[in-house]
Amino acid sequence: MPRSENDIAIVGYAISPMLRRTDQTETMMMLPVVAGAIKSAGLTKDDIGFTVSGSCDYLSGQAFSFVSNVDAYGAWPPINESHVEMDGSFALYEAFVRLLQGDIDTALAAGVGKNSNSDPSTLYTIEMDPYYLTPLGADPWSLHALQYRALLDSGKTTERDVAELVARNRASAKENIHAQVSGDYDVDELLAADYIRTPLRRHDLPPITDGCAAVVLARGQKAYELCERPAWITGIDHRIEPHLPTLRDLTTSVSTTQAAKGAGLDAGPVEVAELHAPFSYQELILAESLGLDADTQINPSGGALAANPVMATGLIRIIEAAKQIIENGKRRTLAHTTSGPCLQQNLVAILEGDE
Amino acid sequence: MADVVRESVFRLQFPFQRTLGPTIGAFASALAEQTLIGVKVGDRVITPPLEYDPENGADAGTDFVRVGPKGTVTTWTWVPEPTHLHPLAHPFAFAFVLLDGADTPMFHAVNVGSVDDMRTGMRVEPRWRAECEGRIDDLEAFVPATDDGPSDGAGEPWVAPAELPVDHMEMDCDLTYVDNSAPATLIWMRALLDGKLLGQTCPVCGRTYVGPRGLCCVDAIELDETHLVEVPDRGVVTNFTIITPTPYPGQTETEPFVRCSILLEGTDAVLNQQTVLEIPASEVRVGLHVECVWAPPEERNVDDVGNRGWGVGGDCMRGWRPTGQPDEPAENYVERMM
Numbered sequence: 227m228p229r230s231e232n233d234i235a236i237v238g239y240a241i242s243p244m245l246r247r248t249d250q251t252e253t254m255m256m257l258p259v260v261a262g263a264i265k266s267a268g269l270t271k272d273d274i275g276f277t278v279s280g281s282c283d284y285l286s287g288q289a290f291s292f293v294s295n296v297d298a299y300g301a302w303p304p305i306n307e308s309h310v311e312m313d314g315s316f317a318l319y320e321a322f323v324r325l326l327q328g329d330i331d332t333a334l335a336a337g338v339g340k341n342s343n344s345d346p347s348t349l350y351t352i353e354m355d356p357y358y359l360t361p362l363g364a365d366p367w368s369l370h371a372l373q374y375r376a377l378l379d380s381g382k383t384t385e386r387d388v389a390e391l392v393a394r395n396r397a398s399a400k401e402n403i404h405a406q407v408s409g410d411y412d413v414d415e416l417l418a419a420d421y422i423r424t425p426l427r428r429h430d431l432p433p434i435t436d437g438c439a440a441v442v443l444a445r446g447q448k449a450y451e452l453c454e455r456p457a458w459i460t461g462i463d464h465r466i467e468p469h470l471p472t473l474r475d476l477t478t479s480v481s482t483t484q485a486a487k488g489a490g491l492d493a494g495p496v497e498v499a500e501l502h503a504p505f506s507y508q509e510l511i512l513a514e515s516l517g518l519d520a521d522t523q524i525n526p527s528g529g530a531l532a533a534n535p536v537m538a539t540g541l542i543r544i545i546e547a548a549k550q551i552i553e554n555g556k557r558r559t560l561a562h563t564t565s566g567p568c569l570q571q572n573l574v575a576i577l578e579g580d581e
Numbered sequence: 582m583a584d585v586v587r588e589s590v591f592r593l594q595f596p597f598q599r600t601l602g603p604t605i606g607a608f609a610s611a612l613a614e615q616t617l618i619g620v621k622v623g624d625r626v627i628t629p630p631l632e633y634d635p636e637n638g639a640d641a642g643t644d645f646v647r648v649g650p651k652g653t654v655t656t657w658t659w660v661p662e663p664t665h666l667h668p669l670a671h672p673f674a675f676a677f678v679l680l681d682g683a684d685t686p687m688f689h690a691v692n693v694g695s696v697d698d699m700r701t702g703m704r705v706e707p708r709w710r711a712e713c714e715g716r717i718d719d720l721e722a723f724v725p726a727t728d729d730g731p732s733d734g735a736g737e738p739w740v741a742p743a744e745l746p747v748d749h750m751e752m753d754c755d756l757t758y759v760d761n762s763a764p765a766t767l768i769w770m771r772a773l774l775d776g777k778l779l780g781q782t783c784p785v786c787g788r789t790y791v792g793p794r795g796l797c798c799v800d801a802i803e804l805d806e807t808h809l810v811e812v813p814d815r816g817v818v819t820n821f822t823i824i825t826p827t828p829y830p831g832q833t834e835t836e837p838f839v840r841c842s843i844l845l846e847g848t849d850a851v852l853n854q855q856t857v858l859e860i861p862a863s864e865v866r867v868g869l870h871v872e873c874v875w876a877p878p879e880e881r882n883v884d885d886v887g888n889r890g891w892g893v894g895g896d897c898m899r900g901w902r903p904t905g906q907p908d909e910p911a912e913n914y915v916e917r918m919m
Contacts, residue, residue, distance in 0.1 A: 251763045251847055251888050254795050257803060272802055285756030288888065297794070343758045349665055352754055356597070357605050359688060360628050361717050361752060363666030368675040371658030372688075376677075379656065379701050423658040423675075424696060468635040472677055472686045473627070476656075532829030 229580075231446035234325050235456030236548040236577070238267025238442035244406040244533035247342040248436040252291050255438045256298035256338050263334065264439035267452045271300050274301035274442070275330025276454075278321050279338065280314040281537050284349060295338065306330075312513070313337055314439060314541030315502075315563035315573055321443050322462055331448040336440035346434065354567065355470055366567065367431065369504040371423035371474040373568045376424060376509055380477045381405060382514070385425055388507045389416040392429045392531060393570045395506075399528025404542070406433050406533040431507040437535025439542045457548035457556070457577045463488030464573040471568040479515040480537040482562065485574040486516050491560065498523045498550045498574070499560040500543040504530040508569060512562060522560075526550075540564065544575055551579035583882035585770040591758040591887075600749050604632045606625040607645055607902040609715035609747040611739060617649045617707070617720075619683050626736075628683035629717070644694075645739040649680035651706045651732040652687075652723070659696040665755075674699050678723055682735030692722035704729065713749030713917050748914065763888050765795035773897040776875050780848055781808040785902075804871035810891045814873035816845035817909040819918045823862050839865045843901060844917045851917060854893070867918075868908035871901035 229235075240262030242255055256279075264271055277299055281289050292309050299305060308324075310317050314337015321333035345366055350366045351359075390413050399408035411429070413486050421429045440453070449456040465481035465488070467474050474480075486492075499522050501508040512522060527546040530539050540563025547561035565571040601609055604620060608629050611618045619628035621644040627635070628648045629704055634641050635825050657676035663669060669692050676699075677686035691705055705723035713719035762770065765781075769792035772779040781804040782789045783797035791812055822839035826834040839862045842851040857865050858874055873882075883895040 247761070249761050249763060254763060254765075254803075257796050257801060261801060287593055287756065287760065297796060297798035298801060300797070302799045343760050344756065348664055348666055349756060352756070356599060356752055357609075357750070358603070358717055361750075362668055362675075362689065363664060364688060365664070365666070365788070368658055368660060369688075372656045372675065372677060375701070376656040421659065421661070423660060426658070434647055470631075470635075470688075472688055495887075509777045572622075573653060 229446065229449070229458060231328070232326060233458055234322055234443055235443050235449040235453065235458045236441050236544070236552070237444045237449050237453035237456050238263050239545045239548065240266060240440050241404050241542060242438040244404050244435050244437045245534060246406065246434060246436070248340065251294070252286055252338050252340045253294045253298050254294055255340065255436065255442075256336060259438045259440045260298050260334065260336055263336075264509060266443040267444070268326045269438035269442065269452065271281060272352075272390050274332050274334045275306065276324045276333040277305055277320060278309065278317040278324070278333070279336040280310045280312050280317040280541070281338045282311050284344070284352070285536060286343045311568060312565055313536075313563055314538050315544055316464065316539060316540070318443070318544060318563065319395060319462060319464060319573060322459060325443060325445045331445045333443045334440060335443065335541065336438065337538035337541040338438040339535045341434050341435050341536050342436050346462045358470065358525070367423045369471055369567050371426045373471070373505045374425050374430070374505065375404030376471055376476045377511065381418065382477065383507065383510050385417060386413065386512070387415045388430065391509055392416060392506050392575045395435050395525055395528045395531045398526050399532035402527045402532060404533055405528050406435050408532055410527060417554060426505070432440065432504040432530045435533045435535040437538050439538040439545055441548070452550065455489060455552050455579050457551040457579060460576050460578045462573065462575040464571065466571045469566065469570060471570075476568055477511065479511050479572060482512055482515040482569065482572040482574065489574040489576045491516065491574065491576060494558060496522050496558050496560040497556045498547060499562065500527060500529070500547045501525055502563040504534055504539065504564075506531060511569065513514070516560070516562070540573070547575070547577050551577055555579070583773070583774060585767050586762055586886065588759060588761050589887055591760055593754070593756045593758065595754050597752045597754065598749055599752060601747065602632065603643055603741070603745070604630050604641065606745040606748050607643065608739065609743040610745045612717070612719045613713045613715040613747055615703040615709045615719070615865050616647060616739070617680060618645045619648045619680070620645055624893050625684040626682060627685050628680055628687055633902050643741060644728050645741060646682065646777045647734050647739050648683040649707065649732050649735060651704060651726050652678040652680035652705045654685070654691065654699070654701055654705060655679050656701060657691065659699065669722060673722065676723070678705055680735070680902055681732035689720060690722040698725070701736070716750055746762065758885050760887060762794065763794040766886065766888050768793050770807070770886050770895070773883055773886065773895055774881050776878065776897070778814050778873070780810050780812045780846065784808065789829055789847065790850045791845055791852060811906050813846040815904065816843045816871060817850055817914055818842070818857070818865065818867055818869040818871060819844045819914045820867060821865050834882050837862055841865060842918065843871060844914050849917060857902070858900040859902045866908070868911060870904045870906040870909060872904050874902050
């Protein structure tokens with residue numbers, strides 16, 4: 227199918243090593259990744275029409291680190307630049323919308339997180355509702371354990387099903403050079419581990435990861451000039467639910483279903499789905515909310531359980547879905563990313579390659 | 582001599598005082614009376630109350646009703662090792678508790694002896710702190726209900742007083758970070774302890790950055806040890822401000838003081854936030870030639886040097902004093918002011 231000048235594709239990308247602890251700053255983590263993404267698209271930094279990143283100063287604890295990070299772009303002469311305090315996948319969404327204006331034909335989106343400086347069990351309490359949750363120290367482990375319990379109580383799954391899912395993701399991650407956690411694990415041994423927060427065990431949590439990812443988008447004919455087989459973003463949608471987890475049915479994800487509809491999932495099957503499920507059992511909620519069946523391969527990369535550089539994890543899901551088209555010849559794939567506690571916000575993108 | 586700092590603990594604390602408004606303020610005012618309320622929105626009662634209908638964003642109004650005090654656990658987890666942020670110091674449960682008369686659960690702690698005492702569907706009731714001031718943690722925790730009966734008064738109207746007794750809350754943020762010194766920062770620290778200033782020169786554009794940054798921010802390429810250069814500890818003031826100190830935690834200055842930017846000879850990026858010695862603040866000016874006053878080697882340390890800003894000299898540089906040379910003409914540094 228011929229593409230129009232309003233169609234936008236992923237034409238280049240780069241992913242950093244996924245480390246438990248880097249000795250570098252966020253800016254220095256970004257530098258080679260931004261350069262690598264631009265180079266993979268056959269461009270130079272001066273060719274990029276718009277640049278946007280996703281990061282959060284609270285992760286590294288360095289005020290205005292998102293401003294220092296602009297150094298990684300070589301932003302002189304001045305560039306058109308933006309930033310979201312969200313995962314890089316939402317930066318990609320902004321770049322996508324910016325390209326639709328039609329006056330530029332390339333954009334760069336990045337996500338970076340130096341997560342090892344802080345303690346997630348205390349840091350994320352300040353991200354919660356400041357009146358009803360933060361004063362109680364509502365930490366992500368507890369909130370997600372409550373979601374997992376609700377899912378178990380609904381009868382939709384069992385702890386064994388979820389442990390099998392973890393083992394499958396870690397085994398898939400053996401083929402992923404960007405995995406931090408991978409290998410063959412025995413389900414009975416996983417189930418023998420202590421609870422961190424019942425029913426969550428350590429293997430149900432994502433690893434703490436320092437990492438970065440970047441993509442180059444191109445519009446219309448430019449995409450064909452830069453990439454033999456562009457991964458066209460044929461639909462992308464982002465939906466948000468109430469911020470308090472107590473106001474939602476935590477066993478399903480209405481916003482994921484809505485975003486998938488908005489992104490055009492209904493138009494046909496997807497061969498691969500990369501789902502952003504930082505807590506193991508969330509993959510089941512997402513797969514059900516998307517209506518995926520056994521014909522769709524889920525998270526061949528190992529997903530967020532293999533590496534979780536918060537602020538880049540979602541963007542990596544989009545890159546992995548794009549790689550399936552650019553490198554593996556797949557026709558149609560899906561990428562999902564999330565933000566906020568217990569799947570509050572969800573973004574779905576549908577990617578397609580040419581026949 | 583002091584050593585470089587490879588890892589530093591950084592505690593980030595700041596106080597918030599939050600105003601509460603007509604809905605959360607009503608909930609807080611009710612808490613101070615050891616009463617739980619929700620807001621009626623259509624045919625639902627939302628607890629804790631919100632100012633808007635979460636279904637559609639419409640104004641939820643202030644049609645408050647009493648809920649609970651008893652409720653039912655709808656999901657729960659066990660916290661075996663509480664942090665300093667948690668409401669109880671010993672192992673406890675977090676749960677969603679659907680209070681009698683409410684249609685949405687609230688998040689809170691449940692205080693029971695062991696994980697074996699918890700189950701979905703169990704009935705609980707609040708245990709209040711002795712002194713209630715209108716915060717969600719006035720309710721110390723829920724505990725197992727003492728009887729099977731329903732709550733008294735659930736669903737009865739609760740009318741907010743014309744002037745809410747609780748209209749704000751204090752909330753302190755307290756986070757601890759463990760940062761590690763980046764390779765370029767370690768190079769800068771070692772040089773400072775030796776009484777030297779180092780920079781890196783970009784092989785593409787020729788700019789020299791002080792101190793080493795590990796990258797050229799114009800060409801976006803990595804710089805390494807092969808790009809290091811020793812730079813003079815003499816330069817010119819390119820920009821300055823006189824700060825009149827206001828008291829805040831950690832402020833040690835009491836009199837107006839100067840902070841200036843200094844462009845070292847032969848370099849392209851200024852050192853920021855520098856101190857000028859030996860002359861009054863009123864005599865500091867752009868174009869002033871200055872030289873570094875080093876602390877004696879035994880008094881140098883780099884405890885304050887980290888990745889959080891370039892040009893910080895720790896306790897190695899005392900500051901900068903005028904050299905007495907004629908002032909530098911502006912055209913020689915006007916593009917290197919910041």
